[in-house]
Amino acid sequence: MQQPITFDTSFLETMHPNVAVQFWDRVAKTPQREAFRYVTKAETWESVTWAQSGDSVAKIAGGLLALGLQPEMRVGLASSTRYEWILADMAVMAAAGATTTVYPTTHEEDTAYILADSECRVVFAEDDEQVKKLVNRKAELPYVAKVVTFEGTADGDWIITLDELVALGQAYLDANPGVLERIASEIAPDQLATLVYTSGTTGRPKGVRLVHRSWVYEGSAIASLGILSEDDLQFLWLPMAHVFGKVLLSTQMACGFATAIDGRVDKIVDNLAVVQPTFMGAAPRIFEKAYSRIITMQEAEGGLKEKIFTKAFAVGREVEALKEAGKPIPGGLGFQHKLFDKLVYSKIRARFGGRVRFFISGAAALNSDIAQFFNVAGIQILEGYGLTEVSAGAFVNHPDHNKFGTVGFPFPGTEVKLGPGDEVLVRGPGVMEGYHNLPEATAKELDAEGWFHTGDKGSLDELGRLSITGRIKELFKTSGGKYVAPPAIEAKFKAVCPYASQFMVFGAERNYCVALVTLDPDAIAGWAQENGHAGKSYTELVNLPEVQRLIDGHVQETNAALNRWETVKKWRMLDHDLTIESGELTPSMKVKRNVVENNYSDIIEAMYAEN
Structure with missing residues (x-):
């Protein structure tokens, strides 16, 4: 019988007090290591170190302070996933402000609602499309004093460019030496860091209040598992307005690996072949599309190639079943498996760059048959589970203890129990402070003992791994x-x-x-x-x-x-x-x-x- 698995929680006692200190500590630890890669307008990849990123974050943070940003004041970020998004987000928190995330696809009315409800004072707008939404709704944005655009058109007054903000920041830092170090030392763990508005599958989106402690905890908990190191390379395409992308950024600061960034979904497969990452986070739809593409290509090939492909996966599933049962693999089967690895599996791995150690799947349920398909090809998909209200991550499978159909073990330091109707309840440092300006909604989801009621039905196996069996509201x-x-x-x-x-x-x-x-x-x-x-x-x-x-x-x-x-x-x-x-x-x-x-x-x- 398998023994229960325990995880080290000693990191909880030594966590950084806030995201600003966590970021500056990473810059100081590995200043010359690669931090990020991003695609230029010429479609080439540019690399920057932690020291270079730190310099950019400092100047943007200085610019926000020059504009009068005070602790916990909100700053909107309406942009697709790109390097500047990460710089702006880190700068907001380094200046003691709180980022309010807005998807670039959010329509004009909801964009205005989110920015007004959160009382944003400054908004980073990616381009003219995002700027136009703000201009059209300016009357509904009484708190927004300045718009900073990454590549849109400035007007020299309400709308300025990122370069202009950086120039303001440099001047402010020159006049106030040591200001960012002082601010970082004063940010409390329970100070607001991010307002993330839920996607709104029903009704108006609700602002989820996430504090510095939550983000530091998320990255530190994943780092404590020992599955990622400074030598890993992440490919990041996820929308950074979603908490899944944010938790991977927190993990990067805790572990120190480099991240290649390109938010264009249609470029994911092409980018994987070029970047050759060791891991990537994604929603199940990406794996479903990749699986469908591989299957339909083989069906189109037909003939001998299709027969080899089908036989390869039959053999692979047999080998994986024997491994799961702890039984030896017969010599003949092992020989076939090695042959098919050269003929079939290796070619599938090559489509994803050839170096992937695992993918992390979240945001929705992953079909276990699809997970097993990739596993046979030598690509592990570690399914995890969380919600915006728990800072994205609360459970994840581990490479050495990956069980299909489950979302794995709770993060070290996170508690789980099943409530009435087998509802999954979660408590821990990642749980939200509450919904912004919605005390009744907060009380409905977050009880007096600190348990967040997820609305998902679940079950726990003998080792403590969670399986999600349905959404209570969707049943x-x-x-x-x-x-x-x-x-x-x-x-x-x-x-x-x-x-x-x-x-x-x-x-x-x-x-x-x-x-x-x-x-x-x-x-x-x-x-x-x-x-x-x-x-x-x-x-x-x-x-x-x-x-x-x-x-x-x-x-x-x-x-x-x-x-x-x-x-x-x-x-x-x-x-x-x-x-x-x-x-x-x-x-x-x-x-x-x-x-x-x-x-x-x-x-x-x-x-x-x-x-």
Whole structure:
């Protein structure tokens, strides 16, 4: 029987008091080591050291102080993931302010709401598109005294460039020597560091108040696991307005590794081949797309190559099952495995740069079949779990103790228990201070004993690993009284259908389940190329009888693995994919289920009206 696993929590006694001290300590420890790489306008990679990054952060922080920034005053950051985002974020905290994150895809009305609700005094705006949102809503932003643009157009008054802010900062630092060191020494652990507004799958977004202690803890806890070092190289594309990206930044400061940054999602695979990172964090949708691309490419190859591919993964799964059971691998099977590693697995690893030790998956549930597929190819995906309200990370699997279908162990120093209805409750240094200006909402989610009520159902195994079994609010009951967990069904479909983008199951208080389906535009275009339909639009393709039959086959395959009351009796394909811009996906690529259900209620109702 496996023994319970214990983790060292002594780091809790020696943590840095705040993010500013943590950052300056990293700069002092490894000044000449590489800190970041970023893509220039010429599409080349530029590298900067910790000392160079520290110099830039100091000047921007000085500029904010010159503008009158006081402790805990909010500074907005409306930008995609880029090097300047990280510099600005670190500068805000080094100046004792608090960053308010805004996704660049957030529409104008919500951008104004977030900046006004948080009382932002300064806003970093990436470009003219972001600046325009602010100009159009200037009357709704009474607290914003200055806008700083990374590459947009300045007006010399309300809007200034980053270079102008840096010049202000240099002058301020020259006139006030030692000011940043003094400020860093005065920031309390429970001082506000970040306001992150939840994605808003229902209603107005809520501002989650995260303090310096929470961010320092997150990075320190991951560093204490010993799975990352200064010699690692991260590829970072995640939206930094999301806490998943922020926790990886905290981890970088704690461990000292370098990070290559490019927020363009369509460049991820190309960048991995060039950067050759040792790890990367991502949402499951990225792994689903990569898996689908690999599968459809092999199907298109056909013939002997497809047979070799299929045999390789059959052998790989057999080898992994023997390893899991602690049994020896027979010589013949071991020989086949080594051969297939050269012929198949190594080529898959090469697509991701060839040096990946593991990926970290978070933000939504990862299908275990997809995780096992990559594991057979020699790429571990460590699934983790957390929420904005717990500073992103609360659980993660470990390379030596990775169990598919679980989100791993609690971070050292974090407690977990199951409440009524098996709701996952979390308590620890990463838990939020509360919701900004919303005491009643805070009291509803955060009890008097400090337990945060996640809203997720879960179970714990004998070693303390957590499995998420459903979202309490997403569970529905059929008219026959049976409970259904849509995310579990949706994940199964995505694992068997390489063309799927979204599969959304509905059926509350109905006598059977139905689904809406969207296809991945790239995957179905690849199918079209191989099946005589090249050049047809997405809408034309999804209406082809052979595509309808193809998807129906995958629906039936999914149904075969479900309980009778969970099976999807009817489904319809939408003539377009869901997008962030349409408001049907959050910026972290989660489906806004209520929005989709409302937008396509006529299609859903029609499926139930049919005999």
